[in-house]
Structures are given as C-alpha cells and as structure tokens.
Amino acid sequence: MSDDNIFEMAPCLKDGPLSAKGLPFVKQALELPKSVSSDIIKTWATYYIFIAKESAFRKEVDPTNEILEALENQRNFLAAFNNLNLEHFATSEAMEKSRASMEEVERETGNHYGNLFKKFDAEKYFQETHDLLKTRLEVNNILPENLSEMTVLDAGCGGGRYSAAWKKLGAKEVTGVDFSEIGISSAKDRIKEANIDVNYQLEDVVNLSFQNDTFDIVFSNGVLHHTRDLDKGIHELVRVMKKDGFGWLYLIENPGGYFWDIIEILRVIMADVDNGVARNALRILGVPANRIFYILDHIMVPINLRLTGDEIIEILEKHGAKDVKRLERGYGFDRIEKIYQKEPFAEMKYGVGEHRYVFTK
Numbered sequence: 027m028s029d030d031n032i033f034e035m036a037p038c039l040k041d042g043p044l045s046a047k048g049l050p051f052v053k054q055a056l057e058l059p060k061s062v063s064s065d066i067i068k069t070w071a072t073y074y075i076f077i078a079k080e081s082a083f084r085k086e087v088d089p090t091n092e093i094l095e096a097l098e099n100q101r102n103f104l105a106a107f108n109n110l111n112l113e114h115f116a117t118s119e120a121m122e123k124s125r126a127s128m129e130e131v132e133r134e135t136g137n138h139y140g141n142l143f144k145k146f147d148a149e150k151y152f153q154e155t156h157d158l159l160k161t162r163l164e165v166n167n168i169l170p171e172n173l174s175e176m177t178v179l180d181a182g183c184g185g186g187r188y189s190a191a192w193k194k195l196g197a198k199e200v201t202g203v204d205f206s207e208i209g210i211s212s213a214k215d216r217i218k219e220a221n222i223d224v225n226y227q228l229e230d231v232v233n234l235s236f237q238n239d240t241f242d243i244v245f246s247n248g249v250l251h252h253t254r255d256l257d258k259g260i261h262e263l264v265r266v267m268k269k270d271g272f273g274w275l276y277l278i279e280n281p282g283g284y285f286w287d288i289i290e291i292l293r294v295i296m297a298d299v300d301n302g303v304a305r306n307a308l309r310i311l312g313v314p315a316n317r318i319f320y321i322l323d324h325i326m327v328p329i330n331l332r333l334t335g336d337e338i339i340e341i342l343e344k345h346g347a348k349d350v351k352r353l354e355r356g357y358g359f360d361r362i363e364k365i366y367q368k369e370p371f372a373e374m375k376y377g378v379g380e381h382r383y384v385f386t387k
C-alpha cells in the first residue's frame with residue numbers, strides 16, 4: 027500500500043500527534059506476508075492497541091504518551107514476529123495439531139454465537155435500549171408529544187432493539203427495516219419472546235419502498251455511514267417522513283479525536299485480514315463475544331464514513347430537512363455527554379462526540 031493510500035485511510039498518520047509511532051507501526055504490519063498467522067498477529071496487535079486506548083482514556087491525564095507507547099510496543103511485536111522463522115518450529119505434527127485446533131475453535135465459535143443469540147434475554151436487550159433512547163430524548167428535551175398517535179420508521183434496525191424501544195416508549199406503530207436477513211429474522215424472534223408488536227421487514231435504506239410522507243418519525247441510528255450512498259440514504263429518510271415530522275440521524279463524527287484516529291490506524295492494518303480468522307484470534311485470547319463485536323465493529327466494516335457537522339447539515343438541508351439541530355447531551359457513557367460534563371482531555375479523546383441530529387421538514 028502506498029503512503030498516499032495509507033494517508034487517505036488514516037489522515038491522522040500524516041501529521042497528527044500519533045503519526046510518529048503510528049506510521050512505523052502500520053508500515054511494519056503491512057510488511058508481513060499474507061498468511062493466516064499474519065492475520066492472527068495483526069488481530070492481536072489490534073486488540074492490545076484497542077485496550078491500551080481504553081486504559082489511557084480511563085485516566086484523567088493526557089492519553090497521548092500511553093497510546094504512543096502501545097503503538098511502539100506493538101510495532102516491535104510485529105517486527106519480532108516478522109523475523110521469526112516459523113519453519114524451525116513447525117514439524118508436520120505440530121502443523122496438523124494447529125490446523126485441528128483452528129477447526130475446533132471455528133466450531134466452538136459458531137456454537138458460541140448461536141447459543142449467545144438464543145440465550146440473549148430479549149426483555150433485557152430491549153429494556154436497556156429503551157432506557158438509552160428515553161434518556162437521550164429527555165435530556166435534550168425532544169421527547170415527541172402525542173407519541174401514541176405516531177408511526178415510526180427505524181431505518182437500518184439491525185437486531186431491532188431501537189424499533190422495540192420506540193414501541194415500548196408508546197409509539198402507535200413501528201416499522202423496522204434492514205437489508206440483513208439475519209438481523210431481521212433475529213429481530214422477529216426476539217419481539218415474539220418479549221411480546222412486543224413491531225413490523226420488521228427487509229429493505230435497502232438507500233432505496234426504500236415506502237411512499238413519500240409516510241411516517242411521523244424517521245429514526246436512523248448508526249447506519250448510513252456504512253452504506254454505499256449516504257447522500258441517497260439521507261434523501262430517502264427525509265422523503266418518507268411526513269411534513270412537520272420528527273427525524274433522528276446518528277452518524278459517526280469528524281473530528282473524532284484519538285477514539286477514531288486509533289480505529290482509522292487499525293483499519294489500515296486489518297483491511298486484508300479475514301473476518302473469521304480475526305474473530306477466532308480474539309476468541310483464543312479469551313476475549314468475550316460482546317467485546318469481539320465491539321472491537322471489530324468499525325475496524326472490519328468495508329465502509330466507515332465520518333462527516334463533519336457542517337457536511338451533515340448541508341446534506342440534510344439539500345434534501346428538504348428543516349430546523350436541523352445537533353444534540354448536545356447523551357447517556358452517561360456517550361462521548362458527547364463526557365464532553366458536555368467536561369471530562370479532562372475529552373476533546374482530545376473524543377473530538378466533537380457523536381453526531382446525533384434531529385430535524386423536521
């Protein structure tokens with residue numbers, strides 16, 4: 027990968043405070059030959075940098091040095107691996123054993139996820155999300171009045187947690203859409219278990235099948251930054267919302283502080299790593315499944331656009347949104363709330379915080 031490609035994926039490596047140790051780390055990772063072992067080693071380096079960032083953020087001091095140290099240590103770790111001649115270790119018996127154990131891990135991982143989803147307590151899953159949504163609406167004074175008369179579209183609902191939360195909050199009718207069959211089918215299973223009435227259906231959010239002016243509330247939480255056409259996705263949200271309706275759009279932020287810089291850096295080294303190998307590599311380390319999802323989420327997705335507030339407002343207004351307003355408060359663990367509460371070094375850590383916008387038309 028050329029320097030220009032690296033800088034395009036991770037502008038923070040060009041001249042940001044993390045570039046001095048971040049760029050050698052990335053270059054060392056890119057030197058590794060393409061192999062399953064390299065994929066595993068890069069995933070482990072990703073894991074250790076991710077937890078070093080979290081450890082640095084927990085302290086009330088400037089996190090820069092701790093992050094730089096982690097980048098340097100992991101560069102050294104990758105260099106040591108690159109210089110290791112595995113031929114010396116790999117007798118054919120050992121190779122057979124390691125192949126068998128990878129298969130076992132794969133089977134175990136499959137069972138683990140299956141069981142995890144089945145065991146997931148639907149009531150708790152929906153209750154927690156309901157509390158998050160309620161707090162975010164109340165703390166910003168934007169809880170819609172007459173919710174019991176309103177229809178809601180949850181565009182890109184995933185496992186359906188926010189659609190159910192709107193219904194629990196009192197909305198008249200809720201439709202959750204996603205193009206993931208796994209997402210929609212697990213959402214359907216869960217609402218049955220929790221006895222909540224939501225209509226879930228398969229849809230592409232950048233090309234919705236609904237008529238203009240269909241819903242009182244359109245809600246899209248963490249979806250359009252992963253789509254191939256964010257502009258069209260925003261157009262669709264505004265199009266299907268009724269005049270004077272209530273729109274909610276959450277997109278990831280730029281600037282995003284070290285929080286997103288680290289993710290950008292790790293996206294460069296993980297770009298060619300196999301998803302299944304990465305998950306297994308973290309399982310072997312004993313990382314719990316929910317942490318694996320959280321860590322790999324933005325790092326392994328192919329599209330992860332980050333926009334400035336002005337860019338989001340411009341696109342929303344271009345498509346007919348009015349009274350666009352950024353939410354300044356959030357739930358306790360939201361980055362925007364930590365900025366609002368003036369946590370030390372919050373802007374360095376989190377940039378401007380989550381971009382949650384509400385609007386009408």
Ligand SMILES: C[S@@+](CC[C@H](N)C(=O)[O-])C[C@H]1O[C@@H](n2cnc3c(N)ncnc32)[C@H](O)[C@@H]1O
Binds near residue numbers: 181185203
């Ligand atoms: C990070 S998840 C967010 C899920 C949900 N909104 C939540 O907050 O729990 C992103 C979701 O967007 C969905 N998605 C991405 N592109 C989509 C598209 N073009 N049409 C429909 N869904 C899409 C994915 O399938 C995934 O479920």
